[in-house]
Amino acid sequence: MTDSADPVVQADLDAYVDDQLDAARRIAVEAHLAARPEEAARVMSDLRNRDELRLALAVPQPGARPSTTEAARRLERGLRRGRVLSLFQRAAAVAVLVGAGWMLNDAAGPLVGPVVASVPPPAYVEDAVQAHGTSVLRASMHSQPVSQGYDPAEIRSATAITMPTLPADWRVRDVQVYPSRFGPSVELQAQSKSFGQLSLFAVRPGTFDVVKPTLVPGEGASAAYFQVGEVAYALVSHGDAQALDRAAAELARSLY
Structure with a gap:
């Protein structure tokens, strides 16, 4: 499948991040991204933000109020409806974690910048x-x-x-x-x-x-x-x- 026959558009990238594509279309999107490193880097950032938020929602935390958890789930649904700026996504995720009283050193470690903590090599x-x-x-x-x-x-x-x-x-x-x-x-x-x-x-x-x-x-x-x-x-x-x-x-x- 080539870009000229069925071009990959932003809606395809959003659906890729949200696991909404079938196998054939995922392959087409990955081929598209493999030839566009800058665009692929943005998509990988979206995937990481999505997984960080899902992990935070999946792990029970002591002292987390039901209203805060529901707010986090509304945030996650909102991010699925539209790709907002990566900075906003990270700031919103951190705000939810702080409001719940979670331990940021563990839950929000990947959100800190390189000045605070360096990422270990693969x-x-x-x-x-x-x-x-x-x-x-x-x-x-x-x-x-x-x-x-x-x-x-x-x-x-x-x-x-x-x-x-x-x-x-x-x-x-x-x-x-x-x-x-x-x-x-x-x-x-x-x-x-x-x-x-x-x-x-x-x-x-x-x-x-x-x-x-x-x-x-x-x-x-x-x-x-x-x-x-x-x-x-x-x-x-x-x-x-x-x-x-x-x-x-x-x-x-x-x-x-």
Whole structure:
């Protein structure tokens, strides 16, 4: 289904957030969002706000008055009828929690800004760092065979993982498919003039999202992760962290 045959409109995006679409139309909307990262980011924010409010309503809280709970439910229904500004959604949700006397440190933790609390990296970043360490260890062992035959089309066919276009000066040294907590993952080890040895990890984490490249500095290896649609990626290296972040942004752009 293409945009020209049946274009995705705002009503489709609202229905997607509210779980009102059939499977075929959801796929069409997700394909639409995969090609539009800014729009996808707004939809993901709506989904997060919806889930935060639903979670707050689902968990019984001591001391919550029935009138306050009903007000929260009216707010949730109002948000379903129309997509208002994300800031208003968050402010309204926080106001409901405060009025009920809930513990904001637990219930409203995700609503605070990055200045107050930083968001931990996704779990697949830890897998990527571990896979990088394994690749470095394999490279030091003469008894361990390496596979320099890099075939992105075969990888996509076997794992449903689309690999980004590598920079021209990267030389692939090894490509392996590793198990992970999310299923098969791809670990590509490359040599670059800018970084020396580095790894590109790719996996399907089980969620549809668009995440811009985000740097996770480390005392040893640093990582820069991003996600495009259903596939997440993490670039890991012991080299310059800021240069690693720029390289991740270049890889992400190659997927559009």
